[in-house]
Amino acid sequence: MARLQVSSLPELPSAAAAEFHRMIMPQAAELLSGEVQCLTLLFAPAEHTHHAWRLAAVQALAREHAPARVNAIAGGGRAAVSAALTYLEAAEGVTGQYLPLDDAGAGPVIQQPG
Numbered sequence: 001m002a003r004l005q006v007s008s009l010p011e012l013p014s015a016a017a018a019e020f021h022r023m024i025m026p027q028a029a030e031l032l033s034g035e036v037q038c039l040t041l042l043f044a045p046a047e048h049t050h051h052a053w054r055l056a057a058v059q060a061l062a063r064e065h066a067p068a069r070v071n072a073i074a075g076g077g078r079a080a081v082s083a084a085l086t087y088l089e090a091a092e093g094v095t096g097q098y099l100p101l102d103d104a105g106a107g108p109v110i111q112q113p114g
Contacts (some may be wrong), residue, residue: 001089002036004028006043006072016046017053025057032065039068040088045075045100055098062096069095076101 006024009016024041031039039061043054054072062070071094073084080101088094 001038001040001085002031003040003042003085004031006041009044013049013053016050017057020053020057025061028061028070029065032061032068032070037068038089039070040085041070041072042081043072043074051098051100058098059096066095071095072098074098074100077103079103 004024004027006020009019028039028041041058046054054074058070058072062068069088069092071088073081073088076084080103084099084101
């Protein structure tokens with residue numbers, strides 16, 4: 001699995017998207033036009049206003065370079081990133097996904113008796 005670190009993007013979502021398409025998209029396309037069959041983009045954490053453009057970019061890359069798989073993760077600590085990368089590497093049917101991570105966890109599952 002190839003990984004591409006995405007960092008130093010502007011805070012404004014429209015500016016971040018423009019910078020991503022100008023600088024990162026060509027790098028990703030070059031990797032995917034070679035031997036890479038599975039690429040994961042590693043984004044820095046961002047507020048919810050970045051979700052839509054990031055997801056659209058990942059989905060576009062996945063469609064354009066199928067059957068190669070393209071996914072992205074954002075944020076999270078070392079353990080969360082490692083777990084997500086392990087999952088994505090093994091999940092052969094998963095592509096075009098943007099997974100924001102956190103270290104808080106979902107908490108305990110509480111079931112009602114019954």
